[in-house]
Amino acid sequence: DARVTQTPRDKVTEMGQEVTMRCQPILGHNTVFWYRQTMMQGLELLAYFRNRAPLDDSGMPKDRFSAEMPDATLATLKIQPSEPRDSAVYFCASGRGQGFEAFFGQGTRLTVV
Amino acid sequence: AQTVTQSQPEMSVQEAETVTLSCTYDTSENNYYLFWYKQPPSRQMILVIRQEAYKQQNATENRFSVNFQKAAKSFSLKISDSQLGDTAMYFCAFMKQINYGQNFVFGPGTRLSVLP
Numbered sequence: 284d285a286r287v288t289q290t291p292r293d294k295v296t297e298m299g300q301e302v303t304m305r306c307q308p309i310l311g312h313n314t315v316f317w318y319r320q321t322m323m324q325g326l327e328l329l330a331y332f333r334n335r336a337p338l339d340d341s342g343m344p345k346d347r348f349s350a351e352m353p354d355a356t357l358a359t360l361k362i363q364p365s366e367p368r369d370s371a372v373y374f375c376a377s378g379r380g381q382g383f384e385a386f387f388g389q390g391t392r393l394t395v396v
Numbered sequence: 397a398q399t400v401t402q403s404q405p406e407m408s409v410q411e412a413e414t415v416t417l418s419c420t421y422d423t424s425e426n427n428y429y430l431f432w433y434k435q436p437p438s439r440q441m442i443l444v445i446r447q448e449a450y451k452q453q454n455a456t457e458n459r460f461s462v463n464f465q466k467a468a469k470s471f472s473l474k475i476s477d478s479q480l481g482d483t484a485m486y487f488c489a490f491m492k493q494i495n496y497g498q499n500f501v502f503g504p505g506t507r508l509s510v511l512p
Binding site: 326 | 431439440441442443487500501502503504505
């Protein structure tokens with residue numbers, strides 16, 4: 284049963300620490316999205332990649348956030364330094380083709396204290 | 397930029413009854429895709445139903461169906477024979493192709509409670 288895998292599932296960290304979230308897209312999927320979900324803002328698109336190339340990261344705070352796809356099986360989202368306002372659930376989703384169904388991972392719940 | 401609006405923050409329905417969730421969107425595009433996703437308390441995002449804008453026929457998946465009104469830019473979800481397991485947040489989403497990528501935005505969600 285193919286699925287998107289995100290690690291860690293939950294993360295608590297202190298303000299100022301670096302946080303790395305990982306996503307393994309479904310094999311064969313060539314598009315990867317990163318979303319942030321909060322009660323106030325809902326689901327915000329942070330970045331997306333196609334064939335490992337970043338196509339849009341305009342939704343991402345550039346000073347502290349970075350997203351990469353070092354290879355087709357791994358996408359990463361880093362926050363350095365982390366701040367309490369970064370506390371949220373971060374989702375990765377992958378898909379293939381046009382107008383595809385995006386498959387979501389279970390998300391990483393980040394708490395910055 | 398495309399926007400998706402869900403005007404009902406919360407709704408409730410009795411088990412076995414029918415409920416309709418509303419969604420409107422704003423776009424100047426002609427070709428695009430619309431989705432309804434469900435997020436139960438487990439927080440997993442699950443696709444409920446998908447509609448291609450160029451298809452006039454409304455999509456149906458078992459108890460779930462949509463009313464797609466392209467001219468009105470409306471995409472409502474009807475859940476028939478509601479079950480307790482349908483309790484969740486429901487998100488309407490819009491996707492279009494831009495250059496070599498996709499624009500994929502979500503509405504704010506509707507919290508649905510199915511009452512026994």
